[in-house]
Amino acid sequence: MALALLGTMCAVLPPALSAQGEAPDAIKVAPASPVQGDTLIVIVAAPPPAAVRVRFDGDAVPVFSLPDGQRRVLIGTTPDVATGGHTLSVTVTEGTKAPQHYSQTVRVRSGHFGVRSLTLPPGTMDLVSTKNLDTEWRAIGPVLARRTPVAYWSGPFQAPSTAPIDSPYGVESVYNGHREWWHQGADFAGAEGDPVVAVNAGVVALAQNLPLGGNTVVLDHGQGVLSEFIHLSSFTVHPGDRVARGALIGRIGATGLVTGPSLHWGLYVNGRWVNPLFWLDPHPGLTS
Incomplete structure (x- = not known):
């Protein structure tokens, strides 16, 4: 399966997310070029007690913990999901620190259904x-x-x-x-x-x-x-x-x-x- 991702940092992510604080290390989105019907996989390297919130086109989606402490989000797409760009946003909050935001465009291609x-x-x-x-x-x-x-x-x-x-x-x-x-x-x-x-x-x-x-x-x-x-x-x-x-x-x-x-x-x-x-x-x- 192939997802074209256009990432735009809205703020610097906290160091806990990756050694360099770079988005590609802290937040991984797959597949690289999704088609309608695929499941988007979002992995956020923000172990507890950091709070993680994720939205897809403005709608909140559930965030679950993995055994290694990372967070996983699964976003389903369907034939009703429009082709083209969709906004994925991630907010990470650590204790009393100001929330850190990350926004990325996920491009979904047509599933060409019969x-x-x-x-x-x-x-x-x-x-x-x-x-x-x-x-x-x-x-x-x-x-x-x-x-x-x-x-x-x-x-x-x-x-x-x-x-x-x-x-x-x-x-x-x-x-x-x-x-x-x-x-x-x-x-x-x-x-x-x-x-x-x-x-x-x-x-x-x-x-x-x-x-x-x-x-x-x-x-x-x-x-x-x-x-x-x-x-x-x-x-x-x-x-x-x-x-x-x-x-x-x-x-x-x-x-x-x-x-x-x-x-x-x-x-x-x-x-x-x-x-x-x-x-x-x-x-x-x-x-x-």
Whole structure:
């Protein structure tokens, strides 16, 4: 993956951030040239008790601690995030010292997403109702709001199925001639009953049948990162279970809003559905 970064120092960073107090040593942002759907990784070398605040286009984003004392921020991008420049700002406060500010422009490139057109029978399309959407959100909303302070995952994620992907992330979804939404994950064209495994370590946050997702499992990987697996024929885990990378969590099915056996894997990062395939590769500060 390639992010063009234009850095502008607004103030001198405190010496605790790096030996020379230079921004590149104190604050690292990756990937170097992100596209829509990528996850931005911000590492700030400001160990406690320094306070660190980060904003992206003016919106506050969660800051988490790493075992080595550094801070990490994960910012999800989506097809709805405009291409071009975005402002990343970091504020570091040490004790009674004046806050130190750093601002940088992050340029996001187009993900060049396609379009998928699906024809659904009336009974299936009827599932997209206000009542079902409300039911779905009442169950899934509080789960996606979790911000567990520790990271359970380590290393690159693995695909939840060995089946081929037949519907990629980000494509515009057109149902029966009407645009509904962009695809918020990746679909695997497996057979009914094929195994579905945990993409990385985590805690089961939800295992429930929902009107649109059908049999649904959500894993909390920590630090605002959650995986959703939907349309399962069955699940083998329960809320609160700790699972390891590669552990069986369910089987592919055709439950909910789906045209046939399929597995949808969505990855939610601090409020945004990102491209889960980005997490299959090693990225310093994230999966390596």
